[in-house]
Amino acid sequence: MGDGQKIYSSNPKDYKLLEEVGYGASATVYRAIHLPSNEVVAVKCLDLDRCGSNLDDIRREAQIMSLIDHPNVIRAFCSFVVDCNLWVVMPFMAEGSCLHLMKIAYPDGFEESAIGPILKETLKALEYLHRHGHIHRDVKAGNILMDSNGEVKLADFGVSASMFDRGDRQRSRSTFVGTPCWMAPEVLQPGTGYNFKADIWSFGITALELAHGHAPFSKYPPMKVLLMTIQNAPPGLDYDRDKRFSKSFKELVAMCLVKDQTKRPTAEKLLKHSFFKNTKPPELSLKKLFVDLPPLWKRVKDLQLKDAAQLALKKMPSAEQEAISQSEYQRGVSAWNFDVEDLKLRASLLQEEDDIQEIKEEDGSNLYMNHKVVSSSGPEVEKPGTSSNNTYREKINGDEVPVVESPSKKEKVFENDLPESDNQGKTGINISVSKADLPLLEKDSALAKTRIQMGKPRQTQSGPLMPGVVLSHSKLERTRYLERCEIENHQVVERAQQVRKAPSFSGPLMLPNRASANSLSAPIKSSGGFKDSMDDKSKTNLVQIKGRFSVTSENVDLVKDIPLSTSSRRNSQESQLRKSASVGDWLFDSKPMPNNQSPRDISNSNVPASVLMPHLQNLSQQTSIQQDLIMNLLNSLQLVEVADAPQNGTLPPLPRGAENNGSVESALSERECMLLMKITELQSRMNSLTDELKAERLRYMQLQQQLNAQQHPVNLESWFLSNCSINSVEDSNLSLQQIRRMISLRRYNLVNLFNQYEETQPPLVQNHVDTSVRFELFG
Numbered sequence: 070m071g072d073g074q075k076i077y078s079s080n081p082k083d084y085k086l087l088e089e090v091g092y093g094a095s096a097t098v099y100r101a102i103h104l105p106s107n108e109v110v111a112v113k114c115l116d117l118d119r120c121g122s123n124l125d126d127i128r129r130e131a132q133i134m135s136l137i138d139h140p141n142v143i144r145a146f147c148s149f150v151v152d153c154n155l156w157v158v159m160p161f162m163a164e165g166s167c168l169h170l171m172k173i174a175y176p177d178g179f180e181e182s183a184i185g186p187i188l189k190e191t192l193k194a195l196e197y198l199h200r201h202g203h204i205h206r207d208v209k210a211g212n213i214l215m216d217s218n219g220e221v222k223l224a225d226f227g228v229s230a231s232m233f234d235r236g237d238r239q240r241s242r243s244t245f246v247g248t249p250c251w252m253a254p255e256v257l258q259p260g261t262g263y264n265f266k267a268d269i270w271s272f273g274i275t276a277l278e279l280a281h282g283h284a285p286f287s288k289y290p291p292m293k294v295l296l297m298t299i300q301n302a303p304p305g306l307d308y309d310r311d312k313r314f315s316k317s318f319k320e321l322v323a324m325c326l327v328k329d330q331t332k333r334p335t336a337e338k339l340l341k342h343s344f345f346k347n348t349k350p351p352e353l354s355l356k357k358l359f360v361d362l363p364p365l366w367k368r369v370k371d372l373q374l375k376d377a378a379q380l381a382l383k384k385m386p387s388a389e390q391e392a393i394s395q396s397e398y399q400r401g402v403s404a405w406n407f408d409v410e411d412l413k414l415r416a417s418l419l420q421e422e423d424d425i426q427e428i429k430e431e432d433g434s435n436l437y438m439n440h441k442v443v444s445s446s447g448p449e450v451e452k453p454g455t456s457s458n459n460t461y462r463e464k465i466n467g468d469e470v471p472v473v474e475s476p477s478k479k480e481k482v483f484e485n486d487l488p489e490s491d492n493q494g495k496t497g498i499n500i501s502v503s504k505a506d507l508p509l510l511e512k513d514s515a516l517a518k519t520r521i522q523m524g525k526p527r528q529t530q531s532g533p534l535m536p537g538v539v540l541s542h543s544k545l546e547r548t549r550y551l552e553r554c555e556i557e558n559h560q561v562v563e564r565a566q567q568v569r570k571a572p573s574f575s576g577p578l579m580l581p582n583r584a585s586a587n588s589l590s591a592p593i594k595s596s597g598g599f600k601d602s603m604d605d606k607s608k609t610n611l612v613q614i615k616g617r618f619s620v621t622s623e624n625v626d627l628v629k630d631i632p633l634s635t636s637s638r639r640n641s642q643e644s645q646l647r648k649s650a651s652v653g654d655w656l657f658d659s660k661p662m663p664n665n666q667s668p669r670d671i672s673n674s675n676v677p678a679s680v681l682m683p684h685l686q687n688l689s690q691q692t693s694i695q696q697d698l699i700m701n702l703l704n705s706l707q708l709v710e711v712a713d714a715p716q717n718g719t720l721p722p723l724p725r726g727a728e729n730n731g732s733v734e735s736a737l738s739e740r741e742c743m744l745l746m747k748i749t750e751l752q753s754r755m756n757s758l759t760d761e762l763k764a765e766r767l768r769y770m771q772l773q774q775q776l777n778a779q780q781h782p783v784n785l786e787s788w789f790l791s792n793c794s795i796n797s798v799e800d801s802n803l804s805l806q807q808i809r810r811m812i813s814l815r816r817y818n819l820v821n822l823f824n825q826y827e828e829t830q831p832p833l834v835q836n837h838v839d840t841s842v843r844f845e846l847f848g
């Protein structure tokens with residue numbers, strides 16, 4: 070009787086948990102004994118509190134796992150809740166994940182003879198899952214498990230998605246989940262959906278990971294990985310440096326890592342690739358990988374100790390260690406708890422890698438190097454910081470290879486060879502302490518030092534960011550746009566502060582001109598090499614350079630696209646203020662509404678509080694800044710010299726000489742009139758903003774009520790009953806069938822409403838709609 074047929078009870082007392090053999094973002098995995106049968110099993114204890122996914126996701130994972138029936142896919146024997154944990158009982162894979170194995174004994178990756186069988190078995194698993202309508206969405210070495218007999222199984226359905234959703238969403242997902250290094254461009258890119266071909270991309274990245282010991286770009290923080298995946302040529306095997314690998318392996322990888330998902334082959338087709346023709350069965354070729362290695366739990370323990378020692382060396386307080394370890398999890402190395410704000414912040418703090426001496430990652434040292442793979446002897450690898458990241462694909466031996474060109478263009482470096490840390494350390498035992506992982510304070514001070522040394526100030530961002538844990542398509546654009554709004558807002562505040570601090574009494578107030586570092590019209594050019602790597606298109610769209618890292622935007626003109634109601638109002642206000650050019654360039658630029666949405670539009674829709682709050686904050690900020698401006702105007706205008714003539718709509722100049730007493734009087738009264746007009750104008754603007762703010766507040770309260778109501782439609786039948794003022798279905802004169810019909814009509818209406826709402830709302834707002842509402846509506 071195979072494992073599949075055994076009865077595994079759902080009673081925790083029937084399981085004796087033994088050693089810890091791994092852990093992820095939300096789960097710890099134990100070797101355990103199923104006492105009634107005396108079988109060794111693995112128990113994955115998912116901490117429901119720590120778990121980012123909702124119960125539906127978890128239930129789905131467990132459900133899918135229990136239905137799995139394929140030798141290469143881990144299936145769940147059973148699952149049940151114990152206190153705040155969900156226990157998933159599954160076969161114990163005694164050699165753990167490929168990632169573990171590489172970290173322990175093969176830091177430079179496996180030999181091709183081992184990679185072949187691992188990939189082949191993984192492909193079989195993918196072929197099975199895809200055939201049954203699932204996208205795995207988290208294919209990587211950390212999720213490929215091996216048993217001592219060489220068996221290979223794909224694990225972790227934490228983020229898998231059923232492709233059999235109803236309606237338009239079928240076979241095209243729009244939720245941002247997964248692990249960035251392994252994520253396909255279409256998953257990261259705005260506007261497009263993705264399908265099972267995303268797994269093929271991840272499979273290609275996994276192939277590179279197995280070949281090198283780490284995934285391409287894994288050195289970089291997630292946001293940078295995200296942009297590099299979108300902007301750069303796909304990574305691949307280097308035809309010079311990766312001489313130890315066959316042409317067919319390189320070809321296979323290149324086939325998977327095609328940016329156009331439609332051009333990627335299916336798992337079924339890949340299985341027929343020549344690379345797999347001569348692949349030996351896993352039981353023959355993989356077993357040797359584990360010879361002489363201590364048992365899995367011992368390795369895991371050793372790795373944990375090693376990491377703990379590294380942390381101790383850094384002499385960090387435990388809270389900081391914890392913060393690092395947590396951020397390691399959350400910054401995308403661990404799947405679906407994607408904290409976009411954190412990513413943005415870190416991206417903004419990015420700097421030249423060579424600006425600050427990097428804290429060396431000691432991950433490369435292996436603990437049990439009894440099978441060290443001889444690494445290829447290629448040219449010296451260029452440090453990422455010294456590279457311009459100017460990437461293109463070059464034909465070598467008739468094949469396209471991604472190449473990174475140094476600024477001098479003297480030497481070429483193959484992109485996927487850039488030294489990288491193991492950012493996949495989601496298991497937590499590899500807490501890599503790269504500078505990107507330093508606690509912010511420490512990092513900030515390092516940054517500050519660098520800035521002083523280099524004498525080139527860089528922009529950091531502050532202020533509230535839009536909340537959101539899930540980045541979906543087109544959110545990247547919106548993120549850029551919001552970042553820009555934030556910068557503008559920051560500028561406005563800075564200007565207002567400067568007005569307060571240093572009112573100039575002679576001539577224009579001293580304010581930064583438009584071509585300043587933060588100016589959108591004149592983006593600051595970093596001396597970092599990254600800009601060189603961008604094509605012309607992205608150059609024109611450059612919004613910011615953050616260290617070697619640029620943020621571009623196709624929507625740089627978004628402000629122009631703000632609906633007339635808002636933009637024209639703002640433009641006229643801007644122009645009015647601009648007209649008082651006598652007070653310099655202190656253009657009051659209100660923070661535009663994200664996503665072309667006027668406050669009124671927002672107030673007329675069902676928008677969650679998280680979206681409304683920034684608007685409200687904006688409005689109140691604008692109001693207070695305007696108040697400041699008015700005060701400053703009043704204080705300083707008497708002494709301000711006005712350059713423009715009154716016919717230009719600006720204030721008349723104040724004559725200087727005492728001999729012009731008569732004209733001084735008339736000019737003064739003229740000035741007074743204009744000032745009064747200006748003040749009235751500003752006051753009315755302030756009033757209207759205050760009104761808007763009040764209306765928004767009111768609307769916000771209403772929306773929150775509506776949202777609450779929508780979030781808890783839980784039981785439509787009970788909704789119906791309560792709305793029909795009857796106590797039970799039996800009490801009513803209606804037949805159950807009629808009631809069901811009414812309920813389904815109601816549901817239908819809700820779905821319609823929801824769809825309409827989605828159509829009218831910009832995607833940013835859509836994405837903030839609680840997924841539970843979607844789930845409830847779409848069933």
Ligand SMILES: Nc1ncnc2c1ncn2[C@@H]1O[C@H](COP(=O)(O)OP(=O)(O)OP(=O)(O)O)[C@@H](O)[C@H]1O
Nearest residue numbers: 091092093094095096098111160161162166225495
């Ligand atoms: N059946 C098993 N047998 C042996 N080791 C396992 C088993 N399942 C998982 N592991 C080990 O535990 C680690 C964590 O497991 P898993 O990836 O399922 O956790 P997770 O919390 O879902 O991870 P993630 O961070 O991807 O969400 C794996 O990388 C692997 O090393």
